[in-house]
Amino acid sequence: MKTKKIFTYLIVALLSFTLLAGCSPKAPTDQPAADVVKIGGNFELTGGVAEFGKKGENGAKLAIKEANEAGGVLGMQIEYVGADNKSEAGESTAATTKLATQDEVIGIIGPMTSGNTLAAIPVITEYGIPLVTPTGTNSTLTVTEAGALNDWVFRACFIDPFQGEVAANFAMDTLGATKAALVIDQKGDYAKGLAASFKETFEKAGKEIVASEQYVAGQDTDFRAILTNIKNKQPDIIFIPGYYNEVGMIIKQARDAKIDVAILGGDGWGTGPIVDIAGKEAMNNTYYVDHVAADDPALADFAAAFKAEYNQDADSFAALGYDAAKLLIAAIEKAGSTDKEAIRVALETMSGFAGISGDINVDSATHNPQKSASILKFVDGEKIFAARVDPK
Amino acid sequence: MKLFNVKNLIRLLVLMVVYGIIQYLFINKAINPFYMMTLVLVCIYIILAVSQNIITGFTGQLALGHAGFMAIGAYMSALVVVRMQGSLVAGIIFGALMAAAAGMLIGLPTLRLRGDYLAIATLGLGEIVRIFFLNMDYLGGATGFSVPKTIDWTWAFWLMALSVFLMSSFINSSHGRACISVRENEIAAEAMGINTTKYKVMAFTMGAFFAGLAGAIYANYMYLIHPGTFSFLKSFEILAMVVLGGLGSITGSVVGAGVLTIISAGLADYPEFRMVIIALVMIILMVYRPNGLLGNKELKLDFLRIKKKG
Amino acid sequence: MGSVSDLIIQQIINGISLGSIYALIALGYTMVYGIIQLINFAHGDIMMVGAYIGWFCTTTLMLSFIPALIIAMFFTALLGMLIERIAYKPLRHATRLAVLITAIGVSFFLEYGGILILTPQTRTFPEVFPQTVYEFGNITFKYGDVVIILTTVILMAILTLVVKYSRVGKAMRAVSFDKEAASLMGINVDNTISATFAIGSSLAAAAGVLIGVYFNTINPLMGIMPGLKAFVAAVLGGIGIIPGAMVGGLVMGLVESFVSGIGFSTWRDAAAFFILIIVLIVKPTGLLGKNIREKV
């Protein structure tokens, strides 16, 4: 009986705590102090793609920490306010609303996925807050299907069509492929976007896509059925524009099924565990498009700092999170004020920004950064620089 | 007895006061848009929880496919509003009706199943619905489907009030009692002339209708609908609200939906702990109050009752 | 690659291998359900914990496969008993729905507690067993496939023997039949249920470690989908029936392989659920289940 009572009190206490945390209006007393710049982060901290969200957030946090250590921005310290979108579109809308209206941030970094970014756009547009997504690569984020520009959205990465094109050209010109198979993550528009532009480029050159198979990221672990189909079609190369988690498993299972052809992918591959998952041997004869040359010294510094801060290996998610935050901070510096419209204009006209993922020149008509891409090749588990492709 | 008796008028008054206070606070910026969004979500979840309660708490059928009906309502209303340029009202009605139709279609064969079998079958159906929309590129597919925000707090609140009124009226009518008799003892209900299949399907269809309505409100409020939102975890969440509030208690579902949604929003600043705390609340509450916060009792406005002389 | 028949045989092998993974997880599910009629939604997450313990043993403690497996099974058995004592036992007389909600709560707790403690990062196993690939013409399968299929079959056989002939197995059957009568017969119901959870959870751990090693990725949310699929497999075969888990798992695996094989990979989950619904409607107690009539 006694424990029962204690637990009842515990629950009541817990509930009232959360209710208070949730309901107490912070409005007037909580106004940001004049010497603090508030930057929000809307990341996938829980749910299906939490791993990427966490990496991206850590990258962004590191950038902010470094900026603060170097004296902040416009002489003010930067305060980072995080929000979790649970890897879910609706929650992303809610998290953005929270950042915009409760925390009153002047800029937002994140989310990592295009879908969650799409869900944030109406809110930032309504409240006029510039947003920089580290890895939202879908082309419609900045320019809608109807051709309208989303004024407040920017990104630190190149867009899907560019990557797909780069990969297709590499497959045809360097690898001499004429028959390609696609393995697409059905859940992600990222993979679909890459695959679509790959296919377009490839077919335009008169080559053939012999198979197009789909899987569901975060759910599937067994890809043998689709790989059996692909093997049957005998392609010269396989293009897998997914995230490293599934890609690692697919490559492993493909090699186990004695599919020895070259395998190509996008920047979603760019993290360490892909080699651990697939195995060094299986990763031979695979290539992927990345933002950075692995031997760039700036990247090495970042990787070391990241490792020291979070005891985690940096990857392209972390790097792009870092760059997205730095891009936003640079824009504030350039704007010379914390006025959101001024920051937006500064982002729109940003050029020559030196990020660790490459130099960024924002195209003011599309808000897409003009970045060069690198193609990296795996040799015994090591990434080797294979080619650099500049934007046209 | 009439619709506009003192009790109902007081209820209406309370609703209007609640609405008025919140609206006043919002206009005066004491409630920021994030809290407002939370309140709208509370309204949406109340509709979902009460409609799940109709199926599970009152009719005794453990169905776990509510997210699927919500998805149908959301996508079908978006279809009307975005793709066919229809009005919001038409969208909401179409969404809810399509969900109800799906509920009836699904209910007819599956409601013959009992207990856990029904649960797993409906869970499977919910997933099939989600996978269907995932494959529908016409409705956004994996990217999600952008829907303009045309619903505000006023809409959500009064639609919620109307839904709860209709569902509680149903449960307190002879047809609702027939549903309850199915929960209480199916064989005896049959022997008393209750066509149990019919009432199960009726409850299921009604639950689906209001889940679809909630989905339509969600779609037209949240800017973007995405198949991932309607996974079976959403059905679990809704069921958890119902059970926490108390099976067979309408006001319990209202409280359960409110508490869980607000806890989730209130812990937004502690994302790592949020789900762990929600999980703990679920476990502790069930262990110490297995019948939910309110059991099958209703919260009443008795404290407002005018005392009779004598 | 060659003929259509090769293709079909390869898909059958794929299906059997995938199916035995489902079956392996389903064994624990069906076991717990058989005794206390609880859908232990946390089963998939217990599997995840088992996989992590195995991972910890093989990476940090540098143990080899078998000791890692045994340690994982042991600690997960303890965890299973602990969960039962804390979260399920107090609810023995509550409605089944309340227990179900608790199970969902435990599942969330393990998943998000896992994210909190272990971070959402994907972990990989070292090579703990040979990565040999066997080739017969165009048809391939792996050493890991053989291990999983054999483990499933052996565990199923042991489990059947235990339930049929051992003391605790007899007690389990008695408890599943009638708790009160069993306790009147001098059977310690609580201990029997604890034992059931211990066995069920250690089976989950075995599945977790094997799956972790086989696919070489583990993360805190890895249990959700396989858990659900395995439960579907258990229901499909007839829940509470040990060979039913195998049958259900194999059916699921083959269906998924063939649906993918004919080019509808995006619909394969839908197809699995669809088959489940059809089976349930035609034969509500599953493929191997017996119909039970309520006494009027």
Next chain:
Amino acid sequence: MALLTVDKLSMSFSGLKAVSNLDMEINEGELVGLIGPNGAGKTTIFNMLTGVYLPTGGSITFQGKKTNGVPTYKLSHLGIARTFQNIRLFGDLTVIENVKIAYHQHVSYNMLSGMFRLPAFYRGEKDMEEKALDFLKIFSLDDKAQELAKNLPYGQQRRLEIARALATKPSLLLLDEPAAGMNPQETRNLMELIRWIRKEFNLTILLIEHDMSLVMGVCERIYVLDYGINIAHGTPDEIKSNPRVIEAYLGEEAI
């Protein structure tokens, strides 16, 4: 005229014959008893008559219509009501709600009137409330109307079951051991009640009972069942002196 005719009715459960080749005829207004030792198949017959079980052989004719395979609820609409050996009330509902549910098949408003609280709903509910209270009064349960059915004492639960069955407005009432668990005084009251409701509601009653005083006291005709076979039927006096009945009840040694 025969209200209910049962012709060569058989039921077997996976080969086990529970009832075989039963012939039975019940005329309108009769009060008939069905007796037999435990496991003789009496309740199985009730379950067949009410459509819970589908007979494996033979036919049932009610009011001139063949009713094999007709679902339970439709039989209730046709006028067959029953009580249960193991009481099956709607335990978590109030006493009056139990009766109202049985009255549901005669409800005067539709679902939408109920949902939207149209005037028809209030009229219908008022009518239902009055009718239900009338039934409860007959069984002196009106003062317990707002109590939960599961909280009633045993005897009152039995009475409520009969009240609930009557609310369906049946022409044939099947009572499954109505006196089980009652003391002799309660049983005598029950006998009076059964006689009275038969007259008042113009009922035909078939009852299963172990309590011989009740069966012999109220029934006009009796069927005796043993191992699913009808071994005798006739007036109470005939049954009392039938050697086969005595044998079935007392065992062979008694002869």
